[in-house]
Amino acid sequence: MDILQYESKIWSTADLLRGSGIKESEWPSMMMPFFALVMIESRLVRMFDQLKEEIGEEAIAEMDKEDLYDLIRDNGQGYNAYLFERNLTLKDICKNDKTFDLDFSEYLKAFDGETKDLLGVDVNNGDKFLDIRGVIDKLKAKKVLMGYTKDWSEIDLRPFNNSEITTLEEHIKRKWADMSAETAGEQYTPGDIIALISEIIASKIEESNQLLTIYDCSCGGGNLLFGVEDKIKEKFKRFTATYGQDWNDALYAMAKIESRFREDSKIEYGNTLNDDKFSNEEFDIATANPPYGVDWKGYRKSIEDDKTGRFHYLPSVGDGQLLFMQHIISKLNANGLAVVVHNGSSLFSGDAGSSESNIRKWMLDNDLVEAVIQNPTSEFFNTGIYTYLWMINKNKAPERKDQLLLIDASKKFTPLKKNRGDKRVEIDETNRLEIVEALTRFEDCDFARKFSKYHFYYNKQAIELTNPDEDGNTFRDHLPMKTKRDGSEERAKSENLTPVSLTDGETTLREFEVTEFDKEQYADLGEAFDQHWKPWVNALDYKEQPLVVETKSARYHFDNDRETIVKTTKVGEEALGCGKIVVKATLKKKTKKLPERIEITVELTPDTQKDYEIIPFDPDPVTNRSNIEAFMAKYVFKPFVYLDNVVGSEINFNKIFYRPEGLRSVGKILEELSSLEKILASQELGVFE
Template sequence: MNNFREKANFIWSIADLLRGHYKQADYGKVILPFTVLRRLDMVLEPTKKQVLAAYQKHKDKKPEVLEPILNGISRVKFHNRSKFDFAELAKDHNNIAANLRNYINGFSISAREIIDYFSFEDQIKKLDEYDLLYLIVKHFADARDKFKVSEPMEMGYIFEELIRKFAEISNETAGEHFTPREVIRLMVNILFANDKDILRKEGIVKTLYDPACGTGGMLSVADEYLHELNSSARLELFGQELNPESYAICKSDMLIKGQNPANIKFGNSFSQDGLEGETFDYMLSNPPFGVDWKKAQKFIKDEHDNKGFAGRFGAGLPSISDGSLLFLQHMISKMKHNGKNGSRIAIVFNGSPLFSGGAGSGPSEIRKWIIENDLLEAIIAIPDQLFYNTGIATYIWIVTNRKETNRKGKVQLINASGNDWENGDKDNPFYVKMMRSLGNKRKEIGDAKNGKPDQIKTITEIYEAFEEGEYCKIFDNEDFGYTRITVDRPKRSEAGEIELDKKGNPLPDSDLRDYENVPLKENVEEYFRREVLTHLPDLPAPRPSPGQFCVYVLKCADESFYIGQTGNFPLRLQQHEKGEVSWTAPRLPVEVIHWEVFDSRNEAVKRENDLKTGFGRKWLKREYSKNSLSAAARQAGAWIDHNKTKTGYEINFTKYFYKYKPLRSLEEIRKDILALEKETGGMIEQILR
């Protein structure tokens, strides 16, 4: 099996025939379907004559009866009842297009569907027009030995190598349908890390699913890993893919490797769930980053609104511009819930699902549901510039409903981004710089091959150790939660007076409204007093407003007290201040030192008379000296609007691994400027003159 790359390189070389007629990015549209056809041809060769004989005998039967009969004779899950094979096709140059179509139409339904999704008819027409069709068929016919392999897995490796090569020369789209192999290997390592004893059992059978399987890379690497760990184990692979060509490639790969191609479904996983009701032991996925879900919006929203948690999207709906968290909810819905068995998920996200959306928003509610149900086990930050079509930072989420005892109620964060490494790219513990970039891919995680360090092992060991360190932090689930409070401050008139509502309470000023995220573990009121009120001045107690009956006391310039009652305090005070009240006019200015509010004028008049007595005046003077009258009373300069309080969850990954880097000293900067000036031969000095 070690020479599979040599065989793949030979098949790859056939693409040279396309030069000048096809763009490099389109070579795969010809070579991959031909590779599939040639491999299927080789698999069917030993039973070809028997299948043709059986077809003549049973050809009048209905397809649903005929197909199983011929599949049984071919001893695989497909057959071909055309008289042609590649050897026969190569004998007739003049009729190659018609004969090739006849050959393709002779395949059983499952195999023919794969070819149809390649849109292969378009390539037949184009190749025939360029007079290349026969040349390509002849080269594949002559390459018989390259397709004669000892086991399906070897041909799978060959096919996967071809997929990788075509993905790399098609940089603009590779990231959509192809995940770098080392990233998948890391995900698989962590996904299976705690289950090695189970997976080593003789004849163990497990299932694995990818709802956005692309060309099937994740499924293939997981299958390869388990095969290395235990040759007697079997991993049944399931997936769904929306892109027709990627679907065809994935299904071909499954067929070539001896997997059941019927387990790979076509269509949108959200609106056309091809595996509805199924559950799986393991799930892997790299859904497209930041892709909107408008096309399935109505279906998803209806399921959310009508089914709630009985459906897949009960926790919430993310922004229409990014469906990443929909994929995760979809996968969680396919978890097994039978006690210890459960399921494990590894999924790649960009940074958005970590923190997008405030408290109460769809993304926050989804995070809240996942974390409060103790499903989030770990998040691993991996290096940027790993993917072909984007250089952004990415994260692997590990989600499971069967955490080990020491992990329950905890979330492990691993910083394997390599960004804080003091030597930059040199000897970075988490990535190696590529000699030649492929699109946006300039880094790779070392896999111990071709002299590279085993950085996949390094990251896996950090995960397995589950110990705090420079690159690993462990948190309680609640550490990611917060209470979002709305802090209001009073509204003031143009004159600077606090505006009151009908009950005499300060009106909130929406322009001054602020919000605070209080850690979930903290008491909200204590936090508010400590972090908010200590930084805001108190407000004077609210004065009586128009329409309220009140008794008021003024301190005049001669230290005498004036006691009165009114139904419109602001107006009456204004009259005093303008000198329109005879008793206080010669005693201006006046200061309001006390007021009391009553429900009726009679009550106000009675209280006024009480305060005007000798006893009442003594009480006023005593309380004034103690600074205890109404005017001295204060109230908080801000308050919480509890009706707007919400709980949210976010994972501020960068904050947890932040390292302070002191700014360079002025002396260092000065030396650099002088050195630069010296290098430029005095140019700076001349410019400054």
């Protein structure tokens, strides 16, 4: 039997919701608890049937009832007194409409405590998880509870194994994802992406008697985690154990329910980033599709105070993807492998020196990244953006040391016959195998490029440029030399003037130490400073105004035409080179010797500006410095001094795999123009006719 025959049957349960006027976006939250309910019942009944086969019908019949019930409970998959003690299923309950309300309520209460918590049977002030109680109340208000429950009770999943039920669950979750990104689709990973991740992981593991541990730190409903496990089990006979954590109530509950019917699986509830439930464990394999662009300001303090050492840098509070990445790396054992889904921001967001750039550089410094794969757009149900698979490997082959493979799989897809929300394409098996083959060969091909990891580093060299005048002179050359403590000499940063007057074309200032103010207009000298002197000084512009500073021995102004400071004395004019005339106003507090006052100062400085140059990086310090100097000699023509150099890191697929559109031939263009002329001529003839 094909379990997918039940897909349409399950989906038909929403007919009553539609007829009751319940919005389509609410259907997933109302279908999830009932899907979980029939899934639990079918698996419990199947578990009991298997127990009968193992022990024997006769032995079961002869057992003390309490011993039998304890045996069922010890299986750890759940318990329901209605099922095992009264032999009543959900379908049986729905046969009697007179006792349905009471029986259904008692049936739900007959589950074990954990199942009731996950379903949300007894909702208190805590977590609702699947909130079946809230859904029941809504259905009662619409007077469709019994009909809705009856529809679900007719879905019999007993003949199917865990993997088959998981397959059906993924299909149903995908339909929910089409409807609402706020529910099951929030972290739903398409089956073809799961298959690709599984193939990648399978290509790196070998048959062994050792247990293979698989971890997902943001497992959602578990479709990625369990999907990877099932695919690996298809290829290998290895024993596996799955571990997952999520803090979405409904999705956690779905994953937790699923985990109870797997041989070795543990799902925990909570926020991985500030409450890691597996803090003392490491894993062989990790996979995740963490949320994109979700901020972490709500738990910022706990992240900043984290003592585990897993977060080497904290990215922008607006996007926590790289927090998840650092966490995942910390959870891998010495030979661990991870394949993680991200959007493009993890590749290139953040400038050199930013936390995002530093996280990427830290990953490359430690040679953790083996490959990055660009998926096609329109792959996910709720977004059409590009997504990327990061392959993290703590045990890279020696020949791949310090190497990184980029795979552009953006064209490796087949169109879907029918769109599924935003999902319009899928990576089919043929393309998946080609991608994995490229990864295995680890060589250049038409859609893959191998690089040294240092290809993705760059220098962000800060420099201080000094602007020259039209003759190439700067005011810096006129500054006096100063002797430093170590005996070396350097030029002064500026020259202070002692002005006797300052003119801006409208106002002439002769008092440079102000203690008086208009008491009718200002309450005190501080208010006069804030409202008059400071704004006036800030508005002075030596380039835009005829600003003239006069001292006892000379006058200074800026000549815009020649871009130079001009000094005029009795002897004549002297061009001092390009520079700035800086006027400052400072409010000085009262001292024992001096009253409160406003000091107006004037200084001459070189005309400098800070600039940055982006220069390719070389891991050899001598070569790197030589490359920087060669770049400056070739491209920077103004006088400058070196400031800090910061090494950044980014991975930009567009720069590497950009394919410009081919130009049409001249003949083709002329042919099209001739065709257009004929069309226009025929239209004109038609008008005149």
